[in-house]
Amino acid sequence: MSKLDWAKILGDLGNHLVLGGERLDAAIKYASMKNPWFTQENIRHALDAIINQFLDEEKLRLWLAKYECSGPRITRRIGAVLAGNIPMVGAHDIICILAAGHRAVIKLSEKDKVLLPFIFGELKYTAPSLQIPITWVENLAEIDAVVATGSNQSAVYFKKYFSRYPHIIRKNRSAVAILIGKESEDQLIALGNDVFSYFGLGCRNVSKLYVPLDYDFKQLLQAFRLYENKMRHQKYKNNVDFNLATIIINRKPHFGTESAVLIEDDNIASRIGITHYAYYKDLASLSETLSAHNDQIQCIVGNNELPEHDLIPFGSTQKPELNQYADGVDTMEFLLNL
Structure with a gap:
């Protein structure tokens, strides 16, 4: 056929x-x-x-x-x-x-x-x-x-x-997002969907944010509050409560909303209901960081700040196209060459 x-x-x-x-x-x-x-x-x-x-x-x-x-x-x-x-x-x-x-x-x-x-x-x-x-x-x-x-x-x-x-x-892989502080309200709301869709369980869910040194989280948190209805799901709520309690017990600095906890962390992957963030000094150093963690990153969300990394738009992580292969490995090429 x-x-x-x-x-x-x-x-x-x-x-x-x-x-x-x-x-x-x-x-x-x-x-x-x-x-x-x-x-x-x-x-x-x-x-x-x-x-x-x-x-x-x-x-x-x-x-x-x-x-x-x-x-x-x-x-x-x-x-x-x-x-x-x-x-x-x-x-x-x-x-x-x-x-x-x-x-x-x-x-x-x-x-x-x-x-x-x-x-x-x-x-x-x-x-x-x-x-x-x-x-x-x-x-x-x-x-x-x-x-x-x-x-x-x-x-x-x-x-x-x-x-x-x-x-x-x-x-295991996760998605990351690059913020520069000039994102629109709609883009931040769309980012919330990248973070919270499927309760953050997908390999294309954003688990980590890269932000500039002077980033103000206020507008981002306002956008994330639109997803507080996720806490109505008992299993998700139980996980968020447990993971937050662990952070508090370990006296790790954190902030966020009812359903979203943000912590500064070097790791790409995060626990359910927790979003990691890291500061970057400039885009050149950020590009090097992303390259160093390439084997842990499924996709990168942002505008066109780093064209060498093939960024995708806010809100699109869970709508992959046919040619956006998991882990960057062309499955069709593999199958056709057997």
């Missing part, structure tokens, strides 16, 4: 999902019951991003046109170990495997076992003659290559366990 066939098939799936319906509503409700972090609001937010960015026929065609290859390709069985930190986070990997002409052998996260089988299962309605090349498994076996996503700890295990296969192994 050609790549353009998949653009049409996946585009039709996106158009179908836009219509919603009782089956979709039931799947969303059930997934939310199985995992309290997956609120129905968060699931629908993730689904909208997938439909608009990944399941749009025109966008799929433009993306796939960059990967023209000559000669016949062998269909491989590609094992994928998916994360479950936010809803349907593995959708892009599945789309890449299908579009590359391979068969997907998927090990789902225990945290997200409902949504992806439902979404791709809807292909039986939008492409009834298609034998869907996806197998959902508990253990990967009889595979030719692997794409695995997990924590820093699991990545060590994955590299050892899958060493005999061609592989992409991903580990």
